[in-house]
Amino acid sequence: MHQPQLVALLFSTMHVTTNPPHLLLLTILLLTTCGALGQQHPDGGCVPAERAALLSFKKGITVDIANRLASWHGRDCCKWTGVRCSSNETGRVLELRLRNEKTDLHRVPVCEDDNALSGEISSSLLHLEQLEHMDLSGNCLVEYGKNIPSFLGSMKNLRYLNLSFIPSFGEVPPQLGNLSRLQYLDLGFNDPYSMKYSSDINWLKNLHSLQHLSMRHVNLSQISDWPQILNGIPSLRVIDFRDCSLESANQSLPHMNLTKLQKLDLSSNNFDHEISYCWFWKATSLKYLDISVHRFFGEFHDALENMSSLQVLDLSYSLHSRLLMKGLQNNLVMKGNYNNLCSLEILDLSDNGIKLMERLPQCTWDNLLELHLRDNNFTGTLPNLTGNFTNLIILDLSANNLIGSIPPELGYLSSLTALHLGNNHLNGTIPNKIGALTNLTSLDLSNNNLNGIITEEHFAGLISLKKLNLASNNLKVVVGAHWFPPFRLQQQLEITELDLSSNALIDKIPNWFWQTFSLATDIDISNNQLSGACRQI
Ligand SMILES: *[C@@H]1O[C@H](CO)[C@@H](O)[C@H](O)[C@H]1NC(C)=O
Ligand SMILES: *[C@@H]1O[C@H](CO)[C@@H](O)[C@H](O)[C@H]1NC(C)=O
Ligand SMILES: *[C@@H]1O[C@H](CO)[C@@H](O)[C@H](O)[C@H]1NC(C)=O
Ligand SMILES: *[C@@H]1O[C@H](CO)[C@@H](O)[C@H](O)[C@H]1NC(C)=O
Ligand SMILES: *[C@@H]1O[C@H](CO)[C@@H](O)[C@H](O)[C@H]1NC(C)=O
Numbered sequence: 020m021h022q023p024q025l026v027a028l029l030f031s032t033m034h035v036t037t038n039p040p041h042l043l044l045l046t047i048l049l050l051t052t053c054g055a056l057g058q059q060h061p062d063g064g065c066v067p068a069e070r071a072a073l074l075s076f077k078k079g080i081t082v083d084i085a086n087r088l089a090s091w092h093g094r095d096c097c098k099w100t101g102v103r104c105s106s107n108e109t110g111r112v113l114e115l116r117l118r119n120e121k122t123d124l125h126r127v128p129v130c131e132d133d134n135a136l137s138g139e140i141s142s143s144l145l146h147l148e149q150l151e152h153m154d155l156s157g158n159c160l161v162e163y164g165k166n167i168p169s170f171l172g173s174m175k176n177l178r179y180l181n182l183s184f185i186p187s188f189g190e191v192p193p194q195l196g197n198l199s200r201l202q203y204l205d206l207g208f209n210d211p212y213s214m215k216y217s218s219d220i221n222w223l224k225n226l227h228s229l230q231h232l233s234m235r236h237v238n239l240s241q242i243s244d245w246p247q248i249l250n251g252i253p254s255l256r257v258i259d260f261r262d263c264s265l266e267s268a269n270q271s272l273p274h275m276n277l278t279k280l281q282k283l284d285l286s287s288n289n290f291d292h293e294i295s296y297c298w299f300w301k302a303t304s305l306k307y308l309d310i311s312v313h314r315f316f317g318e319f320h321d322a323l324e325n326m327s328s329l330q331v332l333d334l335s336y337s338l339h340s341r342l343l344m345k346g347l348q349n350n351l352v353m354k355g356n357y358n359n360l361c362s363l364e365i366l367d368l369s370d371n372g373i374k375l376m377e378r379l380p381q382c383t384w385d386n387l388l389e390l391h392l393r394d395n396n397f398t399g400t401l402p403n404l405t406g407n408f409t410n411l412i413i414l415d416l417s418a419n420n421l422i423g424s425i426p427p428e429l430g431y432l433s434s435l436t437a438l439h440l441g442n443n444h445l446n447g448t449i450p451n452k453i454g455a456l457t458n459l460t461s462l463d464l465s466n467n468n469l470n471g472i473i474t475e476e477h478f479a480g481l482i483s484l485k486k487l488n489l490a491s492n493n494l495k496v497v498v499g500a501h502w503f504p505p506f507r508l509q510q511q512l513e514i515t516e517l518d519l520s521s522n523a524l525i526d527k528i529p530n531w532f533w534q535t536f537s538l539a540t541d542i543d544i545s546n547n548q549l550s551g552a553c554r555q556i
């Protein structure tokens with residue numbers, strides 16, 4: 020790879036005038052005896068061979084409008100902009116940080132950006148033998164229509180290689196698979212003047228230390244076993260395969276090796292299959308998952324059951340009419356494009372601690388039929404749902420921390436068949452308007468602080484009711500004849516389950532009560548101040 024003679028020659032021509040001859044001799048001697056290529060000059064500064072390599076690299080940069088390499092002269096290349104050496108004792112170049120920070124990489128084509136370096140990547144960089152970190156991103160360093168140079172695969176000491184936003188064409192050089200120490204590899208790019216692809220990424224498997232991999236916008240359409248290949252790199256923590264023209268994510272992995280994977284971006288590919296088949300549901304260490312912009316279908320709440328680390332799930336433009344997610348342990352933030360969310364028919368986020376409520380105000384939720392938000396630690400008062408959730412059939416907000424009273428407007432949600440507000444801290448009385456919900460089959464207001472007297476009006480219209488649970492409140496009935504009068508209006512109620520336990524009910528249970536509930540198989544009126552039998556049937 021290197022010619023020691025050449026190095027020695029460069030060395031001597033550079034310093035012959037400034038150093039006493041014996042010193043030069045000594046240095047050359049040192050060079051040859053140690054066999055090392057880049058000994059530092061005794062005067063300090065960087066290793067001359069590496070300085071020369073950097074100067075050759077600079078020569079390859081033909082346009083530098085912003086004069087970013089202005090400091091690249093003088094003996095000590097360790098002081099040049101973007102160059103970092105091991106220490107000033109040994110002076111080996113460890114880092115080359117020439118990222119184009121200023122460019123607006125999403126708007127200006129890189130090669131028209133004034134802050135970009137333009138030209139070519141000189142193979143002289145191979146002389147930077149100790150180089151660990153190279154970031155050339157955002158520069159125009161590949162001739163139009165040409166490919167990333169494959170010699171980069173010989174820079175064996177690299178831990179970090181960032182070639183993102185460098186316009187180039189052709190197949191990503193598989194030689195990069197020789198960079199066995201690589202921890203970070205970024206080849207991502209989204210410039211229309213660039214077309215990169217890979218038809219085989221098996222070379223990635225040689226990168227045993229790889230933690231961060233981005234091939235964003237690299238066309239991988241010909242590769243179907245990409246999950247299997249990634250699964251062979253257990254060190255991976257971040258994978259960015261956004262917009263890679265991938266066809267499907269339904270491959271089955273018998274064993275998930277990616278136990279360190281935290282961030283996975285697979286958005287904007289062409290997945291068009293059942294969402295629960297995706298291989299990544301087995302990557303239970305994931306904290307961030309972006310699967311936006313796809314045509315998934317099906318339900319996936321079971322798929323999520325083991326994703327206990329997930330914190331952000333981006334489903335923008337990927338949702339269908341049903342979203343069911345249960346049992347997530349964390350405070351998941353769900354990102355979703357509003358239009359996409361608002362057209363949901365079923366939203367089931369029970370048990371999740373999802374911070375979705377914050378986003379609800381943006382929608383009119385006309386299409387929503389079912390809203391399941393049980394066990395989400397929601398606080399505050401019940402919002403006025405009347406204007407927006409007009410078609411709701413099921414509303415389940417139980418087991419949250421809701422306070423305040425039950426808004427009478429709920430009585431206008433006339434399609435409701437189930438209203439579950441149990442296990443909150445709701446107080447005040449039960450609004451009479453609830454009695455207008457003629458289709459309601461299940462009403463659960465248990466375990467709140469509701470008080471007041473239950474009157475005829477409350478239940479006048481609840482002709483479909485099958486389950487009624489008002490347990491553990493402070494409810495009373497009017498003593499005597501008015502004990503649950505509406506139920507007397509019916510010959511026989513359909514109610515099969517009745518729970519009025521742990522309230523402030525007093526007095527005797529009238530005969531009609533037992534008649535009215537003769538169909539009920541499950542009655543609990545225990546823990547009240549009733550006389551007579553408390554459990555029956
Ligand atoms: C070497 O490092 C020391 C202390 O960090 C510093 O004082 C000195 O200026 C450095 N020498 C060069 C040539 O950079
Ligand atoms: C590579 O550089 C780009 C900016 O040019 C940056 O956005 C990206 O995060 C870098 N990649 C890595 C792995 O650090
Ligand atoms: C680099 O990789 C290529 C292709 O993967 C391979 O043919 C070549 O032998 C490798 N070179 C070295 C020096 O390892
Ligand atoms: C990706 O490559 C395939 C051919 O390999 C091509 O048909 C497809 O159009 C490419 N995708 C994009 C987005 O360029
Ligand atoms: C995966 O999806 C592809 C394309 O969507 C389909 O052709 C293939 O049959 C699916 N495979 C499995 C195992 O579901």
Ligand SMILES: *[C@@H]1O[C@H](CO)[C@@H](O)[C@H](O)[C@H]1NC(C)=O
Nearest residue numbers: 250251252253272273274276
């Ligand atoms: C990864 O898992 C597969 C099974 O899917 C197994 O055959 C393989 O040995 C594992 N690879 C590594 C690198 O752990």
Ligand SMILES: *[C@@H]1O[C@H](CO)[C@@H](O)[C@H](O)[C@H]1NC(C)=O
Nearest residue numbers: 300301321322323324325326
């Ligand atoms: C979740 O983990 C359990 C226990 O390992 C397993 O039986 C189940 O199939 C997993 N669920 C999914 C969707 O992978």
Ligand SMILES: *[C@@H]1O[C@H](CO)[C@@H](O)[C@H](O)[C@H]1NC(C)=O
Nearest residue numbers: 379380381382383402406407
């Ligand atoms: C209800 O819809 C209106 C617009 O129709 C909107 O301003 C309001 O924020 C929405 N509220 C909820 C809770 O969605």
Ligand SMILES: *[C@@H]1O[C@H](CO)[C@@H](O)[C@H](O)[C@H]1NC(C)=O
Nearest residue numbers: 349350372395396397398420
């Ligand atoms: C519920 O929310 C309260 C405050 O809003 C917070 O202090 C508490 O930790 C939360 N509980 C859980 C289980 O997230």
Ligand SMILES: *[C@@H]1O[C@H](CO)[C@@H](O)[C@H](O)[C@H]1NC(C)=O
Nearest residue numbers: 403404405406407426427428
């Ligand atoms: C609830 O919303 C409906 C429809 O937007 C409106 O007519 C009603 O006045 C609201 N009630 C309260 C208490 O804000």
Ligand SMILES: *[C@@H]1O[C@H](CO)[C@@H](O)[C@H](O)[C@H]1NC(C)=O
Nearest residue numbers: 410432433434435457458459
């Ligand atoms: C009540 O249920 C019946 C039968 O399912 C249905 O036809 C009717 O539209 C429902 N009423 C409302 C207000 O949704």
Ligand SMILES: *[C@@H]1O[C@H](CO)[C@@H](O)[C@H](O)[C@H]1NC(C)=O
Nearest residue numbers: 422423424444445446447448
């Ligand atoms: C309900 O509780 C809230 C505080 O949570 C309190 O401000 C309000 O006065 C209570 N209302 C009734 C009717 O008890």
